[in-house]
Amino acid sequence: RGSTEFRILMEKANDIDDVLLSIKETIKNTSNITSDLAKITATLESGQGTIGRLLMDESTAQNIDSTFINLKEGASGLKILMEKAKSSWLLWGF
Numbered sequence: 001r002g003s004t005e006f007r008i009l010m011e012k013a014n015d016i017d018d019v020l021l022s023i024k025e026t027i028k029n030t031s032n033i034t035s036d037l038a039k040i041t042a043t044l045e046s047g048q049g050t051i052g053r054l055l056m057d058e059s060t061a062q063n064i065d066s067t068f069i070n071l072k073e074g075a076s077g078l079k080i081l082m083e084k085a086k087s088s089w090l091l092w093g094f
Helices: 002-045 049-056 058-086
Strands: none
Touching: 002 049, 049 058
16 A cells, blocks of 8 residues: 555656646746847837838838828829729720
């Protein structure tokens, strides 16, 4: 009976060791992820890379806004021209 209880106790101790190793590995991975996120955040905040410039550089943001405004106005102008072209006698045969 004593050897059976000892065997069970040792199995549980091994299980606890496995759990502790798993927890240590999880903590290590979490630490690595946190470090990587800190590097990415620092890069973005410094305005490096395309996304960093988009997020941090005011002139880039203004250029993008201007581009979208120009695209919208161009599309609107094209729509008006297409409507006029539909009623143009020059294009009646087409």
